[in-house]
Amino acid sequence: RINKQRLWDTLMEMGEIGGTEKGGSCRLALTDLDKQGRDLFVRWCEEAGCTITVDKMGNIFARRAGEDNSLPPVVMGSHLDTQPTGGKFDGVYGVLAGLEVIRTLNDNDIKTRAPVEASVWTNEEGSRFPPAMVSSGVFAGEFDLEYGLSRADLDGKTMGEELKRIGYAGDADVGGRSFKAFFEAHIEQGPILEDEDKKIGVVTDAQGQRWYELTLTGQESHAGPTPMPIRRDALVGAARIIDMVNRIGMDNQPNACATVGLLQVFPNSRNVIPGEVFFTVDIRHPNDKILEQMDQALREGAERIAEDARLEMEFKQIWHSPPVPFNKDCVDSVRRATEELGFSHRDMVSGAGHDACYISRVAPTSMIFVPCEDGISHNEAERADPDDLAAGCDVLFRAVVQHAND
């Protein structure tokens, strides 16, 4: 069994970096705080006897040697970056559960046949640099390196520049090597396990998602003397599209999600009719056909609303991550380990995207979910129970050892 207290303590220590008043963490990708988090992880792994490799996307691999180091490793991991209103568990848990597995192997002097690695994937959240899971995407060949390094934040800073600045632009090529298996432990980020009082989610699939950027252009003009009937108010158009996006989500229940998370108004002055609004749309569904129908409804609805409001519209889909079926063997290993350990469980579909989604294209992959309080994530109030976190880590330990000795 892994060391529950040690796992918890590392989570709390990492959570202090960028720690917020409300008990969360704000450690946006490739900021100084992200660097501090990475440095701490690297130090811990070196202390545990691991060899560190950093690739050109800043992905970090901490390797514990096996008996036969010519075998591909079994890899665990997730991400250390957070949302602006991030919690202490999203991503971080999957990374530090990997470290805890390595420490437990050390404690018990266990030699695995294949090497075992704990990994950190750069900019999984996609909050500072869209889209999400960029660097596991480059690793898996979904994006090319140039695309990855040129992702830019709202100030125009690129991932390439920021990786250099914080000293994590590594030498290793991104991808091009095989994993025996990849396992990502994660909090569920939704309410299902808690509602059904289950300890472990055996993740069989991840739902699909599409991200969009819309720019509506009208004409800025004075909020007083400009008659309503002749206005071209970009924010009124955006408001109608936001309400429609919500309706598209509601109309495709159960399971559909549709969200406008980011919006910027120009010139953003109280007595000026907004001339331009930039905003994003995120739609999701486990079934790609329905996701496609939601996409159609979005395109047609936005077009109609923009036309009615006499606005110009730039409409760009910037990302499509189709539904992911995880590897049957890996899923079975997780289910078996859970049962052997006597934990309650259920199969489930991930509502969030994860690095495991892209890695599943190049390696046998699956995920282990543990409950989180009230299903809340991407929120400073995100919480998970130390027992549940330990349970997920024990499942990870079993699945990893099994695959490493296979």
Place this chain on the structure above:
Amino acid sequence: RINKQRLWDTLMEMGEIGGTEKGGSCRLALTDLDKQGRDLFVRWCEEAGCTITVDKMGNIFARRAGEDNSLPPVVMGSHLDTQPTGGKFDGVYGVLAGLEVIRTLNDNDIKTRAPVEASVWTNEEGSRFPPAMVSSGVFAGEFDLEYGLSRADLDGKTMGEELKRIGYAGDADVGGRSFKAFFEAHIEQGPILEDEDKKIGVVTDAQGQRWYELTLTGQESHAGPTPMPIRRDALVGAARIIDMVNRIGMDNQPNACATVGLLQVFPNSRNVIPGEVFFTVDIRHPNDKILEQMDQALREGAERIAEDARLEMEFKQIWHSPPVPFNKDCVDSVRRATEELGFSHRDMVSGAGHDACYISRVAPTSMIFVPCEDGISHNEAERADPDDLAAGCDVLFRAVVQHAND
């Protein structure tokens, strides 16, 4: 007659300060650029032989002595601050038309009985520091000095601090002295004069307006695994209120205006359900009864929408500027001067608020409008015809000389 070319040249020279690529000016209140504009105005006035007074709100008065300097002055003026997407004429024209009147009096060696002053009022736009017309409001006793100096921008910087920083926190008390009359020349900022091919708007009234600040609070949560039916999405609530605000404007045609100009989303991340949205509402009508009904519709509608969306709402009215009837004598002087000069004209109600609105509470006041292209203002494309600007300035000259010799 005033000097058309000189008036145009001063407008163009002032417009260069904060000049934008699209031909407008961005000179937000109490920025370094506002200081530069003020310095230029002060230099021009001193060169024209005026004495400068700056009051504690940074209002500037450039006085040309009269025959009897114990008489209260006739004052002209407007503001030099602009919107983020400001033009070269809004406000600036009323200030520099005042300077042009003084220069024309000098050219023709005209001595007026009462002194004549050109004035600049601080932060008329209310874009950086809400509400609008703050400093003419303090002058007129609508706001006390402490309120004026403590107005803060979105970064928390106050007018008091910024006045000190740019060297325009003057010594003179704000208000407490009388004007024989006050005249403000301004571009119309709406389409009526152009549509009806009239050169001069004789402004009889200004419509009323109310400004609000709303904060909706829901719960930030993950855009993927959080089921639609349990979300508390602050941006969806805001979107519905924005659409309703627009409907309140449309339902009260003709004449009503209703605008959401400023909106900020928190945490503003693509895959986070917005937990908080702050936005402003601006409603206007020439009839205070109807404005009151619009206020009721806004309050009740917003309450209902917030409740339906399970959001908390903070609803604050931050400003009420009731409809203003201008002084009959001053209005008649403007109409008479216009007729004597042979310019086409019509009476009209101002859609925008102006410093003249507050000054009218403490002095006989009226306004002179000239057409602006396509009725567009608060936009870098704002344009006015040199002939129209000169015509308005000629009307101002006649009205001022008449009142100064009265």
